[in-house]
Amino acid sequence: MSQQLTLTRIETLRVLSCMGIDLPAHTKLPDDALEKRLRQALNASQVLLTITSSPVLDILSFSRWPSNKKQTVFDAIGRASMAEYGAIMAKRAMGLSTVDPLRVDPFDDVRQTVMHLAKNWDEGYKVLLVTDPQQSEAEKVPINIRYLEVRMINEHTPLIVLLYGPVASSHSAHREAASMWLEEKLDDIPRAADGSVPMPHIKASFEEQKLLSKLLSQNAKYVPAEYDHQVKRTQAEPASLYKTTFILPLNPLSFEDIGKLNLDTGCVVCGERVSSRCSQCQSVSYCGQACQRLDWSSHKRTCRSLKGGTWFTIPLSGSPEGSQPGKSASVLTWNRFSVPRKALDVKNVQHIDPEKTFPNIHADKVFLIKIQLSAPINPERSMMIYDRQRSFEAYWLLDAETKELFEKFVIEMQGPRGGYAGLKMYRWARRTGDKELSVCLDRAPQESIPW
Ligand SMILES: [Zn+2]
Ligand SMILES: [Zn+2]
Structure with a gap:
């Protein structure tokens, strides 16, 4: 050959x-x-x-x-x-x-x-x-x-x-x-x-x-x-x-590069201009029915776990000040370094200014996040949120404005779809803004998650 x-x-x-x-x-x-x-x-x-x-x-x-x-x-x-x-x-x-x-x-x-x-x-x-x-x-x-x-x-x-x-x-x-x-x-x-x-x-x-x-x-x-x-x-x-x-x-x-290269992919199957979203879950876009049919075998699992779910928008911010000794209020990203392997040390870790936005490698696609509630002894209530790639690690800090929604998330975490001692859960999410995330709260992903 x-x-x-x-x-x-x-x-x-x-x-x-x-x-x-x-x-x-x-x-x-x-x-x-x-x-x-x-x-x-x-x-x-x-x-x-x-x-x-x-x-x-x-x-x-x-x-x-x-x-x-x-x-x-x-x-x-x-x-x-x-x-x-x-x-x-x-x-x-x-x-x-x-x-x-x-x-x-x-x-x-x-x-x-x-x-x-x-x-x-x-x-x-x-x-x-x-x-x-x-x-x-x-x-x-x-x-x-x-x-x-x-x-x-x-x-x-x-x-x-x-x-x-x-x-x-x-x-x-x-x-x-x-x-x-x-x-x-x-x-x-x-x-x-x-x-x-x-x-x-x-x-x-x-x-x-x-x-x-x-x-x-x-x-x-x-x-x-x-x-x-x-x-x-x-x-x-x-x-x-x-x-x-x-x-x-x-x-x-870098996550910025990945974000750019994941953008404008159009129809998830063929890359052509999109004309519709999956009507069951709204999470994927297609150019037409032919491509949607072709994608069904790989999409159905996600689709079924999202169908009829309720989406809530939550704010993202840097880590709560003082809750992690030695870390500033900035967000640690695992990013590219323009320094040699040998010269890497903590000084080279890139921090993201909390005023800046979080990198978005997912474009407008739906992806899995892990939400972790701060330990009950911690006086400052917060949830840590990140994706599989750890392209961002953000916090949702409990404040007066989002208190009600925050409690809703805590109840979900401690309910039958929660688990993990009521302290964490995996959910589907989509980026809706530089510092916000839309989360499908009442649907647990069906796949096994290795991270
Ligand atoms: Zn297509
Ligand atoms: Zn669907």
Whole structure:
């Protein structure tokens, strides 16, 4: 079977989902619209559009990364969100490996490969192979990489410039070009004592290889023609098969980015302009009956649990002052950091000013929230509210204006649809404003909730 380094539709959806952008599995969004969303997501992850506003990245305008060992490219290139940072610290404290297993999340796999690329550069390697060890020799579609140089966007942001390929159109042409390149490079690599040639390589799943290939190819378009012309190519690296490209640190997407990429999805099935909502629950929008029918099997569970429910609008605010020692009144968000993994510390935690709005990653979609009542001994009565992704963590503070509604929520929590010792409940909600939420109070979600 011929193997191509191109993400299939299902794989593209999976990558988007791993990046936090959830589209229905049976979406009819055209391939080019899906591809565009992935391109935007990868650009957002690289913060590329804040580095260059033009369609080219002027590589030569950045100075070279200093070759002293004080700050390695590896140390600078890692990025983590607050949630990931917490997980890394917990693993470290338990003495566990902080490297996640391959083949779980292709986006995470590529982020780890970027760190490997940096490490290999620091160790002085000039070339590298990215292959899937689970594929047979005949199936393998290696990505060959030769380092050109590393430049410095700023002291935390290296720019690794590479030549990669082959970008052949058929599997056989790819394999032929790849092995020619390999033969050429093997001559330059010192032989080990047993006569073998230790070719540096990175293990990748096939899906990850495809995503990496996508990233390399979309970044190649940002390389200025003048830069490309001065790259010295060997015989096995013709411009038709090997492209000049670059790698930047890959950040987990910020909630603002996810919010933007989840916006304007139109009909939940096909992305076309919407004309109606589900009349049973009002929670999803469609372009017409055909799409609504197609979506029923996945929507019915939510729909049945919402049908006939009563929605109330509640205010959101920052945490009650003084109720959490050491925390200010601001809201902690688990967000993207433009600092390396190593340099992360509490100072880098982003706070949201309570006067500001809460990020909205859900657009106008219905999502699950967890509502937790403050402990009865706490003199200040409040409810803490957050979503699965913890894209926001907000409070509803008991005040004269909403006292009656607040009590209604407490009664619901302590009633038969509540549970959890009457101190918390899960409910469906929808954002109705920057600092408010509409909650379906008298319907408990039917699915099991793992958070
Ligand atoms: Zn539709
Ligand atoms: Zn419905």
